Amino acid sequence: MSERPKPSRAPACASGYAFAHGSGYALPEYPxxxxxxxxxxxxxxxxxxxxxxxxxxxxxxxxxxRQGVAAILLDEDNTVGVKGASSRGxxxxxxxxxxxxxxxxxxxxxxxxxxxxxxxTFAGADEVYSFDLRQQENFQLSLQPPFTNIQxxxxxxxxxxxxxxxxxxxxxxxxxQLRWCSRVTGFEQHRGxxxxxxSTPAGSYPLQAEHVVDASGAHSPxxxxxxxxxxxxxxxxxxxIADVRFETPAPAERHTWIEAPFNENRAVWQHLMADxxxxxxxxxxxxxxxxCIASEAxxxxxxxxxxxxxxxxEIVWVGPYVYRSQCLERLRIGSxxxxxxAAKIVSPFGARGGNTGVADADNLAWKLAAVLQxxxxxxxxxxxxxxxxxxxxxxxxVTNRTTRFLRPAHGVERVFRSAVIGLxxxxxxxxxxxxxxxxxxxxxYTRSSVCAVTGGLSVQNVRLRWADGKAGCITDLLQWADGxxxxxxxxxxxxxxxxxxxxxxxxxxxRSVQVHAPGARPKARESVLDPLGHVQGACHLFxxxxxxxxxxxxxxxxxxxxxxxxxxxVARAIGMHTKERA
Amino acid sequence: xxxxxxxxxxxxxxxQLLDAHSGLSRPESELLNARxxxxxxxxIGDARLLAECIVAARGDASLANAR
Numbered sequence: 194m195s196e197r198p199k200p201s202r203a204p205a206c207a208s209g210y211a212f213a214h215g216s217g218y219a220l221p222e223y224p225x226x227x228x229x230x231x232x233x234x235x236x237x238x239x240x241x242x243x244x245x246x247x248x249x250x251x252x253x254x255x256x257x258x259r260q261g262v263a264a265i266l267l268d269e270d271n272t273v274g275v276k277g278a279s280s281r282g283x284x285x286x287x288x289x290x291x292x293x294x295x296x297x298x299x300x301x302x303x304x305x306x307x308x309x310x311x312x313x314t315f316a317g318a319d320e321v322y323s324f325d326l327r328q329q330e331n332f333q334l335s336l337q338p339p340f341t342n343i344q345x346x347x348x349x350x351x352x353x354x355x356x357x358x359x360x361x362x363x364x365x366x367x368x369x370q371l372r373w374c375s376r377v378t379g380f381e382q383h384r385g386x387x388x389x390x391x392s393t394p395a396g397s398y399p400l401q402a403e404h405v406v407d408a409s410g411a412h413s414p415x416x417x418x419x420x421x422x423x424x425x426x427x428x429x430x431x432x433x434i435a436d437v438r439f440e441t442p443a444p445a446e447r448h449t450w451i452e453a454p455f456n457e458n459r460a461v462w463q464h465l466m467a468d469x470x471x472x473x474x475x476x477x478x479x480x481x482x483x484x485c486i487a488s489e490a491x492x493x494x495x496x497x498x499x500x501x502x503x504x505x506x507e508i509v510w511v512g513p514y515v516y517r518s519q520c521l522e523r524l525r526i527g528s529x530x531x532x533x534x535a536a537k538i539v540s541p542f543g544a545r546g547g548n549t550g551v552a553d554a555d556n557l558a559w560k561l562a563a564v565l566q567x568x569x570x571x572x573x574x575x576x577x578x579x580x581x582x583x584x585x586x587x588x589x590x591v592t593n594r595t596t597r598f599l600r601p602a603h604g605v606e607r608v609f610r611s612a613v614i615g616l617x618x619x620x621x622x623x624x625x626x627x628x629x630x631x632x633x634x635x636x637x638y639t640r641s642s643v644c645a646v647t648g649g650l651s652v653q654n655v656r657l658r659w660a661d662g663k664a665g666c667i668t669d670l671l672q673w674a675d676g677x678x679x680x681x682x683x684x685x686x687x688x689x690x691x692x693x694x695x696x697x698x699x700x701x702x703x704r705s706v707q708v709h710a711p712g713a714r715p716k717a718r719e720s721v722l723d724p725l726g727h728v729q730g731a732c733h734l735f736x737x738x739x740x741x742x743x744x745x746x747x748x749x750x751x752x753x754x755x756x757x758x759x760x761x762x763v764a765r766a767i768g769m770h771t772k773e774r775a
Numbered sequence: 776x777x778x779x780x781x782x783x784x785x786x787x788x789x790x791q792l793l794d795a796h797s798g799l800s801r802p803e804s805e806l807l808n809a810r811x812x813x814x815x816x817x818x819i820g821d822a823r824l825l826a827e828c829i830v831a832a833r834g835d836a837s838l839a840n841a842r
Contacts, residue, residue: 612813
């Protein structure tokens with residue numbers, strides 16, 4: 194896995210989790226297949242080459258496979274996860290789960306993972322506050338739960354199998370080839386394409402790509418190959434993970450201690466995962482020695498202090514880590530797109546690393562597909578940088594604020610934190626200042642050249658009814674649109690409006706559907722029912738209006754009449770107006 | 776930010792503020808001040824107003840007086 198810290202790097206430099214010890218997991222192994230290029234002198238140019246089969250690279254590969262876009266995915270080893278160890282990410286948001294639903298792996302994730310919606314925060318022996326996301330209106334309408342916890346490598350494994358399944362149904366020119374044991378050791382950028390040197394057990398070979406997607410993680414070599422510039426901040430906060438299997442079942446809740454009496458008044462995180470494994474994350478002394486804090490004796494002593502002598506447990510995995518925050522100034526340089534940890538690195542609080550990487554992949558996938566299949570101009574691709582750079586910068590800012598709360602500088606920062614914790618025990622207002630991580634959200638896009646001011650928001654996967662009364666959801670409609678834009682026209686439609694929608698559908702990559710209340714007579718060719726008004730609510734709309742959805746479930750624009758404004762919104766959504774704006 | 780007088784009883788407020796600190800150690804006083812700032816900030820609520828107050832409090836002239 195490209196994202197794994199190299200053995201030569203001390204954990205003190207890693208944002209990933211370094212394996213220390215533990216019984217670990219048995220991970221799947223994938224065969225190295227000698228690629229034809231090794232024995233062939235001619236250099237083949239591929240439309241898309243993805244580097245790194247972590248969760249972001251695999252999400253992109255799976256999304257392209259679903260769209261029938263040929264691609265090559267290169268990974269330096271032959272498995273998912275960190276070999277012989279545990280996963281890094283554990284917590285997946287509703288938006289990520291909705292994306293996985295579209296890719297066809299959500300059911301497996303839901304079966305294997307653990308749902309949770311209750312979080313409790315403690316300081317000392319007291320519960321400072323708790324929340325239940327199920328009670329919050331903004332989470333309850335989607336078919337996917339607010340969060341599911343599962344070891345990252347399970348999702349990666351499901352995506353590999355899904356890609357193989359999609360490949361089996363596709364012709365050779367529309368497949369996504371997974372090439373294991375293939376490390377990129379050289380790179381050269383040319384006008385309109387790039388050349389990569391790939392090293393394998395059978396030798397090296399050159400590969401050309403129109404579009405290169407760097408999903409190779411925190412230590413990506415592409416940063417220096419491309420001359421990428423970035424902002425980096427490294428703190429002195431140190432943590433140590435213990436993934437532990439208990440004999441007694443654990444509550445499916447997120448528990449966080451800002452000041453844990455059993456951890457010398459430093460923070461502790463406790464999360465449930467699949468296989469009855471808990472992830473327990475201990476904050477250590479600033480600048481603590483990773484080798485020392487991860488020693489088996491120390492970890493056992495820490496667990497004993499937290500759970501007492503009578504609870505039986507088994508250590509699955511231990512990993513000390515340090516995080517840094519880092520954000521590239523541009524997420525696209527020439528032919529190269531940066532996604533996931535290659536684009537930005539955040540502290541783990543709030544699950545904003547993996548989830549936003551999945552969103553990066555989902556954002557880029559439909560744009561690459563639209564451009565490569567001739568449905569949109571190449572200018573659409575620049576909006577990946579606009580939208581996901583805004584998201585990356587937001588996520589870096591949000592996680593840095595959490596870091597400052599969890600590891601306050603000595604002096605006044607610590608005084609204010611004590612004031613907040615003391616007040617929060619007594620007064621509800623102060624609880625909003627307790628920052629143990631702001632959970633990842635579907636970041637809105639406010640400065641995208643392909644979204645109108647009415648667009649840029651994610652639409653939840655809410656329920657609807659097909660014209661025949663059968664149950665459906667937004668994901669079904671997006672699948673039906675099949676990589677095209679999806680127009681939802683709410684309420685009544687005039688005959689002229691219906692004619693316009695048919696014409697527009699013939700000229701642009703767009704499918705239209707009328708959304709109406711039960712009892713109304715639909716006029717458009719395709720219609721669905723929205724008996725509870727959830728679809729309209731999810732589109733942030735009222736009354737007679739239209740919503741233009743993109744394949745990534747984001748609104749490109751909303752409007753009222755089916756007129757020139759809609760035509761302009763469709764053109765803008767596929768990048769046809771970006772040049773004029775610039 | 777309101778810079779015209781608004782306190783109903785300025786002298787009494789000032790006295791209460793000083794009295795609240797009497798008998799406290801330096802760290803205890805600092806904690807009291809921090810708690811008070813947070814309580815008052817919540818009474819204001821308005822983000823722009825709070826930002827203006829922070830800038831005004833940080834003003835170079837008043838910090839120079841303190842040194």
